[in-house]
Amino acid sequence: MKKNKLIAGNWKMNGSFGANQRLMDEILTGIEARKPACEIAVCVPFPYLVQVQDYQDRSRDDSGEPMLHLGAQDVSAHKAGAYTGEVSASMLRELNVAYAIVGHSERRQYHFESDALVAEKAQQALAAGITPIVCVGETLAEHEAGQTESVVKRQLAAVIHTNGHCISEIVLAYEPVWAIGTGQTATPEQAQAVHAVLRAQLKAATEHADRVKILYGGSMNAANAASLLGQPDIDGGLIGGASLKAPDFLTIIAAASV
Ligand code: 13P
8 A cells, every 4th residue: 555655844943923823824724725645744843832733633634633743853762850951752742742853963963862862762752652753864974985874774773773663653764964954955866775775674673664654854845855755765755944934845745645
């Protein structure tokens, strides 16, 4: 069976109540009009989860399922306790959060998150019934040194090691760091090659590897989405800048719905 693609927006540290309302009103209107045949999520800063939860509730289709899912951009690796500033998976679950990004390269880079920590965050999310969107990807230096495959395999291996057979419940996102926010996208062939490597690694870990959605992220936009999403192992996109512009985000959603 052909699986639905997933288009997930990552707002990063952007937004305000007013701007979010304008953006989400336009996105919801577009989704209601077109009833796209893909899954949609928006991963928003913590203070805006409640605001966007309302849009998730309002987006229900005829069967009562939300067409738009709420996502967070991070989750704690700990269950509860003395971890000032952290937000636990069970807290997110109370807000009906469906997805949580873990291991985004900006967190690996600026907050020194290790492969092991990212794996524990994925584990906490899964235990609370939240789907982790696990990000992997090589830096420009690693790319130029020909280390792409070894880097993404090492990052995924940690998540497999910690999560065992539950690995089939994650969403994986390949985000080459050199393509994030740079306008320099991996070519569809480049991205497909890495996705195939990741799929093979998942296959060695679970018989349900084909169920796992592998998203591409890194300067995906309205113009290049269709060619990237046309690749056999690209099951969706994790969209930064273009997710902040409703027409662009809706165009990408349409490209994922063919
Ligand atoms: P851009 O789409 O802005 O390159 O960001 C990609 C990304 O990091 C999504 O998580």
